[in-house]
Amino acid sequence: MPTQTLHLSGQITVTDPTDTTVTVATMTAALELMAKRPYPAPIHVQALGVPAAMRDDVTANGWILEGTTLIPSDSPATATYTLEYGSYRVQDPHRAGNSSAVALHQLSTVLQSAADRTGLDTTLVSDLPGIRTLTATPAAPDTAMSGHLAAATDTSEDPGHPATVTGQMATPAAMATVTATVSVSTAEAFATRKQARTAASAPAQEGWRGALNRVLGTKLAPGQQEESTRTLRATVQQGLAGHRTAVVVNIKGGASKTTSTYLLSATLGRVRGGMILAWDNNENSGNLADRALPAAHSHTALDLLERIDDFTTPEHADRLAGFIRPQGENRFHVLASQNEAGDKEVIDATAFRKMHAALRQFYGLAIVDTGNASTAPTWQAAVDVADVLVIAISNREDAARRAFTTIDALRRQGYGDKLNNAVALITQPSNPNATRLAEIEQTLDGHIRATVTIPFDPALEDGGEIIWEALHPRTQHAYLRATAAVIEGM
Incomplete structure (x- = not known):
């Protein structure tokens, strides 16, 4: 019987023993990079974050690098190099353009869709170490058609978004059906296309x-x-059709939510530009303003709420100056949380939604920091408006446990689709535990779209004002990767 083969590729980030990372476009380049570094033999290599459903039998213990060849190893020795994958693409020789971006949790659907579309047994292969070969056989015609019709009936809650399948990028087979039923303006399609740079x-x-x-x-x-x-x-600079909001969550305090909010916003401001807002939506008193450049005023979101009816059209943008805090060369604004600590909400869910509806007129992107109570209506209101959820996790036992408690709470509250599109940022402490990092990544597998590891940086340790220029270049690069992952979900 005739068969077809799809190829999965992706960018490879190589991390060496000094915690230096280099991202390359091909596995050949990664092997050449590792082979020329002066580390004593045996050189152990391990892939991180490979989903269990796609993991081959050697990923857990990894490989030994001999020349530019990886030899499977059953030794659990500490890795000299670690590999992390991202920006996945599937090459399909039977489709125009033949290469398309894909998230790992979509692969089985994409593979089955390709088999159903062509009527051929289909194999997905990859040269990324640790990822096994996947296969699919065509479904019966009536089964395939019912699946495509079900996909076509899924619609986005936001009328500004094209319809998607299960809240994510539509699979190739479903896309043809979906685009036939959704009206997208030609101007919008042209403005938001991925251009050859x-x-x-x-x-x-x-x-x-x-x-x-x-x-x-x-x-x-x-x-x-x-x-x-x-x-x-x-990726960070690509066009978006209208306002987008990312919401940073973890019900554990001290999990780097505020740091992540600030540095995602700073990366957006420095790389993308435009009107970017970092909003501290703590249900009581947050500390985003403490990490930010000071302003000539002490106004907070609570003060803005009292005047929110003054901001009814984009022409009122100049009036925001008395409420937000510009962040200099980082080119974004901070909206501080209410500064009234206690056990009573001052800004409730209704107030948050009213403020969000007003502020989205002025800002193309908002990164919202949240508090520590998943039951708080203002927390849930922020998650409601989120286009992308960012799960902030510190590689510490307590922070990791609370992060997974947060994920469970989100799923119970009906945010499963948003979790599928979420990005996890795992921040390393000064003494990172490699075993726990691998366990965190493995537990996240299948729950979210992407994971980015943020290295420890002494410049962020004391919890004071965040100074971009004081960050290590690898930290800046990690937040660039994280920001790109967030934008890809929008």
Whole structure:
């Protein structure tokens, strides 16, 4: 019987023993990078975050690198290098364009859809270590058709979004049905398309290649790390149809929610620009303002709420100056939480929704920090409006446990679709536990769309004002990856 083969590829982030990360576009490049580093043999390599449903038998213990070849190993030794994958794409030789972005939890659906569409036994292969081969056989015609019709009836809660399947990117087979029933303006489709970026082919600006280009006037091409950075920046900069909101959650205090809120917003401001708002929606008294640049006033969200009826049209934007706190070169605004600590909500769910409806006229993107009570109506109201949920997790036992309690609470409250599109940011402490990190990632598998590990940074340890320029470059790059993952979900 005729068969077809799909190919899964993705960017590979290589982390060495010094916690330095380099992101490359191909496995060949990753192998060459690891092989040329001066680390003593045996060089152990392990892949992190590979979903259980896709994991082959050797991923748990990994491989030993010999030359540029990975040899399966049954040794549980600490890895010299770790590999993390992202920006997955599936190449389908039978489809126009033949390459499309995909999330891992969609692969089985994409694979089955390809088999049903062509009537061929279909195999998905990948050169990413640790990911096994998947297969699918065509379903009976009536079964396939009923699945496609069911997908076509799913609609988004936000009329600004095209219809999606299970709250996520529509699968190739379902997309043809969905787009036939949803009216999308041609102007919107053109404005939000993924354009071929001329910057991607521009001469190198970073590293030794960039230095030579500046000094000698050469036009050396960028290296793999700079190419990866450009790809991430292009993702962050892509067009969005209307306002989008990301909400950062974890019912555990001290889980880096506020740090994540600030640095996601700073990355958006520095890379994307435009009107970006970081909003502290703590049900009592949050500390986002303590981590931010000070303002000439002490007004908070509570003060804005008292005047919110003054902000009825975008022409009233100048009046926001007395309520928000500009963040200088980070190019975003902070809206501080109410500063009245206690056990009584001052801003309730209705007030939050009213403020959000007004503020989305002025800001293209909002990152909302939340408090520690999943039962608080203002917390639930924030989750209601979220286009993407960000689960903030510290690689500590208590913070990880509370993060999974948060996930359970979200699922019980009916936010399963939003969880499927969520991004987890795992922040490393000064003494990271590699075993627990792997366990956190494994437990997250199947619950969310993407996971990004944020390295420990002494510049963030004391809980004081966050200064972008004081951050280690690897921290800045990790937040670029995190921001790109958030934008991909929008």
